[in-house]
Amino acid sequence: MxxxxxxxxxxxxxxxxxxxxxxxxxxxxxxxxxxxxxxxxxxxxxxxxxxxxxxxxxxxxxxxxxxxxxxxxxxxxxxxxxxxxxTWFGVACELHRDWRNDIEAWGRCFPTIFQTIVT
Incomplete structure (x- = not known):
């Protein structure tokens, strides 16, 4: 941090x-x-x-x-x-580099982000 x-x-x-x-x-x-x-x-x-x-x-x-x-x-x-x-998604994907890397963390983060964007 x-x-x-x-x-x-x-x-x-x-x-x-x-x-x-x-x-x-x-x-x-x-x-x-x-x-x-x-x-x-x-x-x-x-x-x-x-x-x-x-x-x-x-x-x-x-x-x-x-x-x-x-x-x-x-x-x-x-x-x-x-x-x-x-965009935030472009930055996130560039940092992530490979969909096989810690996919569980991605799965936990996306619902929160998309809920915030949609509401």
Whole structure:
């Protein structure tokens, strides 16, 4: 589980030294990012991470915003800088890699996810 990093006021999580240290301490160069507000919570750290050489995957249907224009503008901006836009299912399948891997866990997770989406 990722640690909680308190931010005293920075809007862009990447402007918080503790946050960046925690990300870099993982040793990973690929980031999967989702957030409450796409054009801020997702776009700002995604653009900052891209500028520092990280590969960024934005989970488009796990992030929200206020309207379609704002959503499309944020996606276009991130994509233009090199972010890869994906859905939660695409990310999940890419991480899972093979349907034979822990299929029982998949079976337990899907009813919960689909129930949440449908209701």
């Amino acid at each position: 990722a640690p909680y990093i308190a931010r005293p006021g920075q809007i862009n999580a990447w402007d918080n030294e503790d946050f960046v240290k925690a990300v870099k301490a993982t040793g990973r160069k690929q980031l999967i990012i989702a957030g409450v507000v796409t054009e801020v919570c997702v776009a700002f750290p995604a653009l900052s991470a891209l500028a520092e050489g990280f590969e960024v995957f934005v989970v488009t249907d796990a992030s929200g915003t206020f309207n379609e224009l704002t959503r499309q503008s944020a996606w276009s901006r991130m994509e233009a800088e090199g972010a890869q836009l994906m």
